[in-house]
Amino acid sequence: MDLKQKLDILADAAKYDVSCSSSGSTRSNRGGVGNAAVSGICHSWSDDGRCVSLLKILFTNYCIYDCVYCINRASNDVQRATFTPEEVAKLTISFYRRNYIEGLFLSSAIIKNPDYTMEKLLQTVHLLRNVHNFNGYIHLKAIPGADPRLIYRTGLLVDRMSVNIELPSSEGLKKLAPQKDKQSILKPMGFIRTHIQGNQEERKMFRQAPTFVPAGQSTQLIVGATPEPDFQVLRLTESLYNNFSLKRVYYSAYVPVNTSSLLPVVAQPPLLREHRLYQADWLLRFYGFSANELLNERHPNFDLDFDPKEDWALRNLYHFPVEINKADYEMLLRVPGLGIKSALKIISARRETALDFDDLKKIGVILKRAIYFITCKGKYYGGLVFNEEFMRQRLGQSNRQLKWQQLPLFD
Amino acid sequence: MIYFLYDGSFDGLLTAIYEAFYSPIPPTQIVTHDNFIPNLFSEERHITTDLEKSEKVYKAIKEKISSTALKNIYHAYLSELTQIEIWIYQYLKLGFKLGVRIDNRVSDEIVMKIHHAERKVSFENHRLKGLLRFQLLKNQVYYAPIEPDHNILSLLAPHFARRMADQNWLIHDLKRGLAAVYSLESSNTQKWSLFSLDKSLQIQFAEDEELFQDLWKTFFKTVSIEERTNLKLQKQHMPVRYWKYMVEKN
Numbered sequence: 001m002d003l004k005q006k007l008d009i010l011a012d013a014a015k016y017d018v019s020c021s022s023s024g025s026t027r028s029n030r031g032g033v034g035n036a037a038v039s040g041i042c043h044s045w046s047d048d049g050r051c052v053s054l055l056k057i058l059f060t061n062y063c064i065y066d067c068v069y070c071i072n073r074a075s076n077d078v079q080r081a082t083f084t085p086e087e088v089a090k091l092t093i094s095f096y097r098r099n100y101i102e103g104l105f106l107s108s109a110i111i112k113n114p115d116y117t118m119e120k121l122l123q124t125v126h127l128l129r130n131v132h133n134f135n136g137y138i139h140l141k142a143i144p145g146a147d148p149r150l151i152y153r154t155g156l157l158v159d160r161m162s163v164n165i166e167l168p169s170s171e172g173l174k175k176l177a178p179q180k181d182k183q184s185i186l187k188p189m190g191f192i193r194t195h196i197q198g199n200q201e202e203r204k205m206f207r208q209a210p211t212f213v214p215a216g217q218s219t220q221l222i223v224g225a226t227p228e229p230d231f232q233v234l235r236l237t238e239s240l241y242n243n244f245s246l247k248r249v250y251y252s253a254y255v256p257v258n259t260s261s262l263l264p265v266v267a268q269p270p271l272l273r274e275h276r277l278y279q280a281d282w283l284l285r286f287y288g289f290s291a292n293e294l295l296n297e298r299h300p301n302f303d304l305d306f307d308p309k310e311d312w313a314l315r316n317l318y319h320f321p322v323e324i325n326k327a328d329y330e331m332l333l334r335v336p337g338l339g340i341k342s343a344l345k346i347i348s349a350r351r352e353t354a355l356d357f358d359d360l361k362k363i364g365v366i367l368k369r370a371i372y373f374i375t376c377k378g379k380y381y382g383g384l385v386f387n388e389e390f391m392r393q394r395l396g397q398s399n400r401q402l403k404w405q406q407l408p409l410f411d
Numbered sequence: 412m413i414y415f416l417y418d419g420s421f422d423g424l425l426t427a428i429y430e431a432f433y434s435p436i437p438p439t440q441i442v443t444h445d446n447f448i449p450n451l452f453s454e455e456r457h458i459t460t461d462l463e464k465s466e467k468v469y470k471a472i473k474e475k476i477s478s479t480a481l482k483n484i485y486h487a488y489l490s491e492l493t494q495i496e497i498w499i500y501q502y503l504k505l506g507f508k509l510g511v512r513i514d515n516r517v518s519d520e521i522v523m524k525i526h527h528a529e530r531k532v533s534f535e536n537h538r539l540k541g542l543l544r545f546q547l548l549k550n551q552v553y554y555a556p557i558e559p560d561h562n563i564l565s566l567l568a569p570h571f572a573r574r575m576a577d578q579n580w581l582i583h584d585l586k587r588g589l590a591a592v593y594s595l596e597s598s599n600t601q602k603w604s605l606f607s608l609d610k611s612l613q614i615q616f617a618e619d620e621e622l623f624q625d626l627w628k629t630f631f632k633t634v635s636i637e638e639r640t641n642l643k644l645q646k647q648h649m650p651v652r653y654w655k656y657m658v659e660k661n
Contacts, residue, residue, distance in 0.1 A: 008629055033576070033578070035574050037540070041537070041541045042648070043541040044541070045644075047640055048640050048641055048644075048645075049641035049642075050639075052631065094623050098545045098553070099543055099544055099545050099555070100544065102541075255639070348515045355518070359518040362517065363518065
């Protein structure tokens with residue numbers, strides 16, 4: 001089989017992994033090729049609008065597992081291929097030198113057993129880093145069940161590691177991935193976290209100490225393959241951030257690739273739901289929200305017509321309206337239509353002069369959303385009444401989502 | 412209406428600004444010789460670039476305003492937006508009055524203009540760090556043609572000098588006839604420099620080049636998930652005007 005065919009098969013098998021980011025590492029170029037940009041760089045966008053920053057491939061798609069949702073399951077009749085470490089290194093470096101990519105994202109199906117697979121991955125990154133002197137970004141999958149010593153040695157060479165949870169509940173795993181369980185996934189995650197933290201301490205004392213997974217670890221959850229509500233997904237996310245110090249949790253709208261009586265039938269992948277989860281994810285990480293504020297048992301799913309922050313604000317109107325010239329940073333962040341950049345700008349601009357609605361517009365605040373929740377120099381321009389129903393209607397009108405919904409005639 | 416005409420270099424602009432601060436009647440416009448269109452009321456004054464004067468202005472901005480302000484005006488200058496020079500002059504006038512606080516005045520029209528131009532330049536610079544494509548030529552030089560909206564070559568070059576440190580490369584701005592060249596043989600500590608380079612350059616690919624372009628196209632096509640196709644989103648992130656030199660989009 002030639003290289004092109006292998007690339008075709010093994011990129012196709014890897015594309016359902018949504019992680020693409022190349023940020024968070026400051027690896028510098030030590031006399032070879034490549035470095036990491038801390039902000040991350042996107043190099044292209046594929047036809048589905050997702051960014052391409054890493055050469056995302058599987059090492060092999062021969063798999064001993066038979067997970068129902070996965071395209072590479074053992075019982076599927078698909079073309080199989082395996083790279084050699086040399087081939088992966090050659091592709092990565094040739095692409096990198098032409099500035100096609102920011103680095104390598106290497107994952108793998110489980111061939112023979114977890115240890116053997118992990119060894120192959122380690123061999124590949126060793127070749128890239130130590131033989132070819134490649135200093136670009138590398139994201140590697142840790143294989144659950146592999147020897148911790150192998151995972152440790154790999155961690156010293158790569159920028160980011162991830163273990164995919166895929167299904168957000170134990171029941172889901174039991175049903176769709178009977179050969180995996182929660183413990184076998186969380187164990188390597190905990191192991192990596194412990195060593196990242198240890199490494200950070202070590203590097204405070206010895207600046208030259210080698211880095212261990214400097215860009216942190218991430219995971220992926222499939223949304224819509226099993227019946228968990230958003231609340232459960234978001235609570236899981238929150239505990240992953242708090243207990244495992246993850247850098248990112250990715251959500252992947254379920255795309256049916258196999259047919260099975262255990263899998264739901266979907267006409268379209270739930271893309272809007274995925275989008276709402278990402279919005280909520282940002283609120284958890286950067287805006288000081290907690291999962292319990294955004295959703296609860298009585299309100300377990302996100303409203304598809306309003307973004308999570310709007311939805312929270314509308315249910316908690318007693319916090320509003322907020323005076324732009326007085327509110328503290330934490331409160332500004334909670335106003336719909338205000339982001340981190342505009343909140344910071346407001347803080348520095350109002351030191352010079354008191355702001356009014358015109359100034360906010362210039363700063364980049366999305367007034368059509370914020371206007372219902374703020375006052376400027378004591379003035380409120382949101383409308384004559386201040387209640388939830390009125391705002392839902394007005395905000396709903398400006399949210400494009402409503403455009404393609406049939407309006408009810410008689411209510 | 413007094414028009415200050417300068418040679419288009421950054422030092423030239425700083426010299427013009429120096430002259431503007433010391434002339435009894437401030438300029439209505441500051442433009443390059445090439446962009447100047449005389450009209451009935453225009454009175455021209457030719458500014459000769461003077462490195463001593465430009466150095467003075469450079470240092471004064473850094474010390475009396477801030478290095479951020481210096482970066483802002485350099486990026487604004489690179490934006491090549493029409494009339495940006497006179498806005499730079501206004502911004503500096505305000506800056507010498509307010510000092511480091513100037514960049515907090517985000518609702519001031521002058522500050523907004525400069526910040527806007529700065530953002531455009533920084534954004535395109537970041538964008539092209541990703542979208543630029545090298546092709547390996549027969550003489551073992553990696554060659555990248557670009558046609559950016561703004562004159563960002565001097566910002567791109569240091570990035571690639573750090574990153575592609577062990578290969579000879581050349582980034583060619585076809586719109587401006589400029590090139591950044593990085594040579595391993597260079598004896599200077601800074602291994603890249605800017606040259607003017609003719610637009611009609613003949614190039615010849617190295618042997619393997621087409622093979623790797625083909626592999627990349629294969630990967631690019633395969634990695635997209637068909638059920639999620641969203642061409643509008645793709646174009647939003649990667650405007651069509653950049654596609655011309657992108658291997659996967661040709």
